[in-house]
Amino acid sequence: MSPTPAAAPDWGWATEYENVSGEVAICGVGESDHSKASGRTTRDIVGQAVERALADAGLEPRDVDGLMYISMPDQMDVAGFHEYFGTDHDMWESKGGGGMTHAAAAPYEAAHALRDGLASVILNTFGVAWATQRSNMVGGPGESHAQELFKQNLEIPMGWFPQPVYFATVARRHMFEFGTTQEQLGAIAVAQRRNANHTPTAVMHDRTLTMEQYLAAPTIVAPFRKEDCCLISDGGGAFLMTSTERARDMAKPVVEVAGVGLGNSSTGTHWAQQPAFTSTPQVFAAPVAFEMAGVTHDDIDLYTCYDPFTIHTLMQLEDSGFCPKGEGGAFVEGDTLNFDSGKLPTNTHGGLLSHAYVLGIAHVVEVVRQVRGEAAAQVPGAEIGIYGGYTGPQAATLILRRVP
Amino acid sequence: MDVRPAFPLPDTAWKPIHEFWAGAAEHELRIPKCDACGRLCWYPREKCRHCKTTSFTWQTVSGRGTLFSWVVVTHAFLPQFADLVPFAPALVALEEDPAVRLATRIVDCDLDAIEFEMPVEVTFRPISFAGVDGEVTAPLFVPAR
Numbered sequence: 001m002s003p004t005p006a007a008a009p010d011w012g013w014a015t016e017y018e019n020v021s022g023e024v025a026i027c028g029v030g031e032s033d034h035s036k037a038s039g040r041t042t043r044d045i046v047g048q049a050v051e052r053a054l055a056d057a058g059l060e061p062r063d064v065d066g067l068m069y070i071s072m073p074d075q076m077d078v079a080g081f082h083e084y085f086g087t088d089h090d091m092w093e094s095k096g097g098g099g100m101t102h103a104a105a106a107p108y109e110a111a112h113a114l115r116d117g118l119a120s121v122i123l124n125t126f127g128v129a130w131a132t133q134r135s136n137m138v139g140g141p142g143e144s145h146a147q148e149l150f151k152q153n154l155e156i157p158m159g160w161f162p163q164p165v166y167f168a169t170v171a172r173r174h175m176f177e178f179g180t181t182q183e184q185l186g187a188i189a190v191a192q193r194r195n196a197n198h199t200p201t202a203v204m205h206d207r208t209l210t211m212e213q214y215l216a217a218p219t220i221v222a223p224f225r226k227e228d229c230c231l232i233s234d235g236g237g238a239f240l241m242t243s244t245e246r247a248r249d250m251a252k253p254v255v256e257v258a259g260v261g262l263g264n265s266s267t268g269t270h271w272a273q274q275p276a277f278t279s280t281p282q283v284f285a286a287p288v289a290f291e292m293a294g295v296t297h298d299d300i301d302l303y304t305c306y307d308p309f310t311i312h313t314l315m316q317l318e319d320s321g322f323c324p325k326g327e328g329g330a331f332v333e334g335d336t337l338n339f340d341s342g343k344l345p346t347n348t349h350g351g352l353l354s355h356a357y358v359l360g361i362a363h364v365v366e367v368v369r370q371v372r373g374e375a376a377a378q379v380p381g382a383e384i385g386i387y388g389g390y391t392g393p394q395a396a397t398l399i400l401r402r403v404p
Numbered sequence: 405m406d407v408r409p410a411f412p413l414p415d416t417a418w419k420p421i422h423e424f425w426a427g428a429a430e431h432e433l434r435i436p437k438c439d440a441c442g443r444l445c446w447y448p449r450e451k452c453r454h455c456k457t458t459s460f461t462w463q464t465v466s467g468r469g470t471l472f473s474w475v476v477v478t479h480a481f482l483p484q485f486a487d488l489v490p491f492a493p494a495l496v497a498l499e500e501d502p503a504v505r506l507a508t509r510i511v512d513c514d515l516d517a518i519e520f521e522m523p524v525e526v527t528f529r530p531i532s533f534a535g536v537d538g539e540v541t542a543p544l545f546v547p548a549r
């Protein structure tokens with residue numbers, strides 16, 4: 001099952017990537033405690049995740065000589081790293097890291113830094129305290145959109161804001177174009193909740209969700225119910241990258257970056273104007289990553305993706321080629337996405353919907369654990385897994401493979 | 405959030421979209437048209453999305469279109485939306501070029517009776533928000549007569 005792509009669509013493009021397959025390994029992963037509002041600071045959340053990633057890799061803070069993060073408030077930069085760990089060594093740094101698409105694309109930049117000898121062990125981190133901050137009405141996912149002037153002056157005055165409204169609009173159009181149903185969106189929410197119920201670190205670990213409960217819940221922005229929307233969480237994650245060669249001498253099974261691709265939409269965050277309204281830039285990213293990795297869809301043991309809303313999982317499965325465009329609804333029905341019985345276990349930790357809204361960094365941690373064979377909701381025999389990152393303007397595909 | 409006190413009313417003086425709101429105040433729907441290729445270009449930008457030309461003229465369009473998609477909001481995501489709920493933010497594809505989608509609101513219509521691709525037409529109404537001084541005339545849409 002590896003559908004031949006039709007002529008490349010013209011509403012976006014793939015970033016040109018050199019082949020870095022097999023050069024980089026993820027040698028340590030860690031996540032903070034994930035929670036609802038906890039009173040913790042982003043700094044402490046990220047620090048905890050990094051401590052755990054270092055312990056996982058068997059490394060000391062001074063072994064880390066490269067740092068990737070995103071320039072958002074309170075992220076761990078070099079000064080923050082040294083302050084937290086009491087170190088003062090030279091570090092290469094890049095702001096091309098963090099969560100979302102960056103958690104998928106960071107290994108590409110890391111490959112070049114490793115090649116060029118700029119660093120030998122590179123840490124990528126991301127964390128948020130948005131659940132705590134939300135009570136103070138600062139920060140949070142809507143703010144960056146509210147600051148964008150075209151949105152502020154052409155969309156928000158009409159009430160077309162924020163993200164649940166944007167993507168419920170996408171979901172309804174998907175329903176019209178392809179016959180996608182409420183039950184099919186619900187199948188995603190239910191499967192991810194079930195995966196979270198088997199993952200002790202998931203915020204929704206103790207809360208079950210049945211299709212009956214999903215359908216009985218009121219809509220908040222029809223066709224979405226609360227259950228179609230991600231959590232708002234305090235939490236974060238971290239992963240350590242080094243050369244595959246060096247990783248062979250380290251504690252854990254070697255997990256290599258087999259393929260990576262980055263796609264872009266020419267309309268950016270102006271979703272209203274994106275010609276392919278019901279698509280994501282995975283259309284452009286996924287083929288690059290699959291080709292680089294030299295794998296087909298049949299080789300993939302599990303899939304994870306940035307899933308702020310149910311429709312994003314459905315669209316990214318389609319756009320990444322796991323089923324033809326428009327057939328995502330039928331694809332996700334039943335137990336397809338379940339970690340233990342599904343034909344494509346997806347967001348096996350529960351995703352942004354039921355694990356924690358930490359913007360994808362924990363998805364990468366989950367894929368690494370899965371292909372090592374040490375996940376909580378373990379996919380039997382998993383060797384190759386994917387993280388599909390998404391921001392809207394961009395999407396990225398990261399294919400991770402355990403090296404025999 | 406650190407934005408203008410009038411938020412979420414538009415800043416009608418902001419140059420790139422001033423003509424849109426000035427048109428609405430005169431009950432006209434105005435969209436920039438590329439002087440080279442003649443296509444409507446939305447949102448306003450420096451270069452035409454189709455031919456990269458940088459010269460535009462604002463054109464008054466018919467105000468007719470079809471409903472591309474919509475949602476029914478029953479939860480006020482901003483405190484300023486409190487008096488609006490339930491309401492139906494929507495995207496309308498313009499008759500002159502369906503690739504142009506206006507973010508708007510469907511009004512004068514039973515929210516359960518809204519249908520895909522239904523013909524709609526513009527109506528100019530004052531909009532205002534809970535706790536925010538002032539009002540602005542905005543292009544909203546109603547089912548076509």
Ligand SMILES: [Zn+2]
Nearest residue numbers: 438441452455
């Ligand atoms: Zn033009």
